[in-house]
Amino acid sequence: MGPTLVRQMLSTLSERGHRLTRPRQTVLRVIEASPEGFTARQVYQATRRRGIRIGLTSIYRTLNLLVRHGLIQEVHRENGEHRYLACEANHHHHAVCMACGRILDFEACGLEDLTRRVARTTRMAILGHRLELFGQCQDCRKR
Amino acid sequence: MGPTLVRQMLSTLSERGHRLTRPRQTVLRVIEASPEGFTARQVYQATRRRGIRIGLTSIYRTLNLLVRHGLIQEVHRENGEHRYLACEANHHHHAVCMACGRILDFEACGLEDLTRRVARTTRMAILGHRLELFGQCQDCRKR
DNA sequence: AATCTTATTGAAAACTTTTTCAATTGCTAT
DNA sequence: ATAGCAATTGAAAAAGTTTTCAATAAGATT
Structure with missing residues (x-):
């Protein structure tokens, strides 16, 4: 995917009046590194592995925000968890x-x-x- | 929709080796009466209004069973709840x-x-x- | 740079859905 | 009919997600 994705998502959010907070930037960087999709929990764990502590609540909020803006998509549920995919990723x-x-x-x-x-x-x-x-x-x- | 729907769903489940239990029959009758779709909670409340006491757990299990067999469909989520629709209902x-x-x-x-x-x-x-x-x-x- | 406003955050509570496990009940074979 | 087996049930616990609310921090204004 590449860093283009993050920059584009950030500017989209910014243009639409949202703040570019640390938690959001971190979540976006994780998404960038997950071309095969991700669950909320996976994003949470990835941010902690990077040594950054973000509340799970904010992860969910950021993911919902990105969905509302059409930047990521909920692709399906697997064992009760939602799985998301960046919309720029190969369309399928x-x-x-x-x-x-x-x-x-x-x-x-x-x-x-x-x-x-x-x-x-x-x-x-x-x-x-x-x-x-x-x-x-x-x-x-x-x- | 009509009683055809219930009969058809029951026979489908039976053919595929599932038991036609009281909770399942009750859930199906509620679905039959909900052409505009339903959430798990709505099914739960409807069964209680009919004076039948079924655990919410069994409602969820029955709905998941019906989804797996292609008899109902999860159409989307609204305020955190899943909304289902019988597949026989008008396709849209x-x-x-x-x-x-x-x-x-x-x-x-x-x-x-x-x-x-x-x-x-x-x-x-x-x-x-x-x-x-x-x-x-x-x-x-x-x- | 300091201040102000308000969106955003995190923790806890609330809510939705799934899992666990012992007790029950539908079906099959006697 | 009855007995036996296994699927199903309900209650409670666990897991996933959203809401609430006071505290924080991003971005605008001065």
């Missing part, structure tokens, strides 16, 4: 096996047309999306 | 305003082609999907 979606929970990625989603159509009918500026498919993986189907 | 999706949280519905999603393609490449039987669009509604954009 998940196909989740409803039986065993296995997750397979896929890329093309071709939602551009739909996005434009919905933007027109709802008069909403569509900035992002989340798509998950559910089904049964090959192994689970064999039973 | 949500466009969520990231600023104020307002939710607008839309119908056509045209994911059939994508579904087939992903099914082929991942060798997964795709049974359902969840699609959300994120953006800014007209009112929030004015600021």
Whole structure:
């Protein structure tokens, strides 16, 4: 991902009237180093490993802030925890096996047309999306 | 929705080796009466209004079971609570305003082609999907 | 640089969801 | 019908997330 991501997120937050506090900067640096996604707890532990002490509450608040601004995305839940992904990261979606929970990625989603159509009918500026498919993986189907 | 839904869900669970217990039957009857969706707490309160006492734990377990079998779907979270919808209910999706949280519905999603393609490449039987669009509604954009 | 205003923080409490475990109950086979 | 096995239940505990509120600190103003 690279430091571009952090700088961009910081300036987005700043432009929109949010303060660039130490906790937020630290969280962003952790996110930058997690191209495979992260949970709140993982961010918390990573900041402590860096010797910086941030309350778990602030981690959650920062993650929610980033979600509201479309900078990260909640991709799914795994054993009760939410997993997030930076939106700049390679755009992809998940196909989740409803039986065993296995997750397979896929890329093309071709939602551009739909996005434009919905933007027109709802008069909403569509900035992002989340798509998950559910089904049964090959192994689970064999039973 | 009608009583067909309950019967169908019950037989699906039974076929797949699950027991048709009293708590499960009660939860299904509540779901049947909630075409606009429901949270775990709402199901809990509805069962008590019917004079039936089921542990909240079992409500959650039943809902998770139904999700795993593709019979209901978690549509989104609102003030920290998950909201579910029976899959038989009118198929639609949500466009969520990231600023104020307002939710607008839309119908056509045209994911059939994508579904087939992903099914082929991942060798997964795709049974359902969840699609959300994120953006800014007209009112929030004015600021 | 000092002050002011107000968003943000951390700790604790509240709330939502999941896990644990002994007791119960649905189903199967007798 | 009855007995037996295993899935399911409820209560309590644990885990994850949000809210509350007083204290702090970022950024604007002077």
